[in-house]
Amino acid sequence: MANVRFGIDHPVVTVRDFDRVRGQFKNLGFTPNPVGYHPWGTTLSLLMFRDNFIEIIAVNDPSKFGTNSVNGFCYGRNVGKFTDRVEGLGLVALHSKDARADHAALVESGLQSQGLIDFRRNMTKPDGTPDVAVVSLGLFLNEKQRDVSNFICHQHRPELIWVPAWQDHPNGVVAVTAVTYLAEQPLDLAQRYIAFYGEAHVAQSKDIVEADTGCGLIRILSPRAAAEYYGSIPMPDWKGDTQPHGIGLTVESGTPAVLESLWNSNGVDVLRSARDTWLISPEQCGNVIMEFSA
Incomplete structure (x- = not known):
C-alpha cells in the first residue's frame, strides 16, 4: 500500500498525559520513536509504518504558542484548545510531496484553507545523533465541523521520518x-x-x-x-x-x-x-x- 497524493499520512492522537498514552501504545505492542518537539510548544512521538504512521501529541510548553503562526493560526494553540475540551483523534494529515501545488489545487476545488506553514523540528536519529526534520503543512480545518479536519503534510527529508528501525x-x-x-x-x-x-x-x-x-x-x-x-x-x-x-x-x-x-x-x-x-x-x-x- 504505497502512499499517494492525499493518502492517509498520519492520524493525530491528541492527549493531555503524553507519557501515559505513549505507554498505553507500548502495551499494545507498538514501538514509539524517540520523543520530539515542535517549535510551537508541543511534544510528539510517532508509531511508524512503511507508508504512514500514527502521531501522539501533547502540549509541553504553552509559552511557545504563537511560533510559526499563519494568519493568526498557531498549531500549538490549536492542540491546546482541543485538549481543553477532549482527548483523542483530532486532526488527520494527508500525504503530499509538493505542499504548495497540492494546497493550490485543493483551494481551487473549493476547500477553505487557513494557509501554509513551513517549519523545522529537532529530532533524534536511531543512532542517537541529532538532526532536523523539514516540513510543510497546508491547513484545511473544517470550521463548521471542527473535529473532522485535515492538513496536508510534506516531509522534505523523508529519510528522517520513514526510518526502517522505527x-x-x-x-x-x-x-x-x-x-x-x-x-x-x-x-x-x-x-x-x-x-x-x-x-x-x-x-x-x-x-x-x-x-x-x-x-x-x-x-x-x-x-x-x-x-x-x-x-x-x-x-x-x-x-x-x-x-x-x-x-x-x-x-x-x-x-x-x-x-x-x-x-x-x-x-x-x-x-x-x-x-x-x-x-x-x-x-x-x-x-x-x-x-x-x-
Missing part, C-alpha cells in the same frame, strides 16, 4: 488502513471528501460515507452504523459533544498469531469483532478505539 513493532503492525468518524448525518461530510478525492472515490449512503484515499479509508458512520460496527466496545468520551468527531483507527498486522498472547502479557483487554478483527477500548488507547486486522 517500523519494527512487536505487534507486527504495518499500516493504518482506516480512520473512522462518528456523525449524526454522515452525508453532510460527503462533499468535503469529494473535494479531496473525487466523487468516484467516495461511497455514500444514509449511514456510511467512505472515501478511498489511495492509502487507507476515511469512514464516517452514523450512530446506528457505529453501534453495529463496534458492538459492545464503548465510544470515546467526547464530553457530550454531538458534533462529528473521530472515534477509531484500524491498523493491519502482518503477524496476527502473536497479538492475543502479547496483549495478555501486557494486561490489555480485547474483544473479537464479527469481522474477525480485534477491538481495544478507548480508555486503553488515548480515547481512540483501536481495531487490529490480519
Whole structure:
C-alpha cells in the first residue's frame, strides 16, 4: 500500500498525559520513536509504518504558542484548545510531496484553507545523533465541523521520518488502513471528501460515507452504523459533544498469531469483532478505539 497524493499520512492522537498514552501504545505492542518537539510548544512521538504512521501529541510548553503562526493560526494553540475540551483523534494529515501545488489545487476545488506553514523540528536519529526534520503543512480545518479536519503534510527529508528501525513493532503492525468518524448525518461530510478525492472515490449512503484515499479509508458512520460496527466496545468520551468527531483507527498486522498472547502479557483487554478483527477500548488507547486486522 504505497502512499499517494492525499493518502492517509498520519492520524493525530491528541492527549493531555503524553507519557501515559505513549505507554498505553507500548502495551499494545507498538514501538514509539524517540520523543520530539515542535517549535510551537508541543511534544510528539510517532508509531511508524512503511507508508504512514500514527502521531501522539501533547502540549509541553504553552509559552511557545504563537511560533510559526499563519494568519493568526498557531498549531500549538490549536492542540491546546482541543485538549481543553477532549482527548483523542483530532486532526488527520494527508500525504503530499509538493505542499504548495497540492494546497493550490485543493483551494481551487473549493476547500477553505487557513494557509501554509513551513517549519523545522529537532529530532533524534536511531543512532542517537541529532538532526532536523523539514516540513510543510497546508491547513484545511473544517470550521463548521471542527473535529473532522485535515492538513496536508510534506516531509522534505523523508529519510528522517520513514526510518526502517522505527517500523519494527512487536505487534507486527504495518499500516493504518482506516480512520473512522462518528456523525449524526454522515452525508453532510460527503462533499468535503469529494473535494479531496473525487466523487468516484467516495461511497455514500444514509449511514456510511467512505472515501478511498489511495492509502487507507476515511469512514464516517452514523450512530446506528457505529453501534453495529463496534458492538459492545464503548465510544470515546467526547464530553457530550454531538458534533462529528473521530472515534477509531484500524491498523493491519502482518503477524496476527502473536497479538492475543502479547496483549495478555501486557494486561490489555480485547474483544473479537464479527469481522474477525480485534477491538481495544478507548480508555486503553488515548480515547481512540483501536481495531487490529490480519
